[in-house]
Amino acid sequence: MPSISHDEALNEQLQDADFAAMYLTAAIEDGDKAVILIHLNRVIKARAGMAELASVTGRERGSLYKSFGENGNPLLETFMAALELCDLELRVVSKNAIQQVA
Numbered sequence: 001m002p003s004i005s006h007d008e009a010l011n012e013q014l015q016d017a018d019f020a021a022m023y024l025t026a027a028i029e030d031g032d033k034a035v036i037l038i039h040l041n042r043v044i045k046a047r048a049g050m051a052e053l054a055s056v057t058g059r060e061r062g063s064l065y066k067s068f069g070e071n072g073n074p075l076l077e078t079f080m081a082a083l084e085l086c087d088l089e090l091r092v093v094s095k096n097a098i099q100q101v102a
Helices: 006-013 017-030 033-047 050-057 061-067 076-085 095-101
Strands: none
Touching (some): 006 033, 017 033, 050 061, 050 076
């Protein structure tokens, strides 16, 4: 059985929208902006591709790679377009609701 790299295995797992959502949720819970952007970058590459995001947003791929890089700062509009393209959405819940579940 041929082995695959960690990146290839992760890309395969990220094809599943539920896994991609859990992957991004874990990054958001980490709270580090760089981690969130790196994880979202990986999800975009695995699920849609930067070329497709560039087409949808009208922005250049190079600009998107910077926006979703470790030191990036994407516009909210671009962030939301990336989530939509990857068949994901952003939700907000109160801290009280989270504490009651835990």
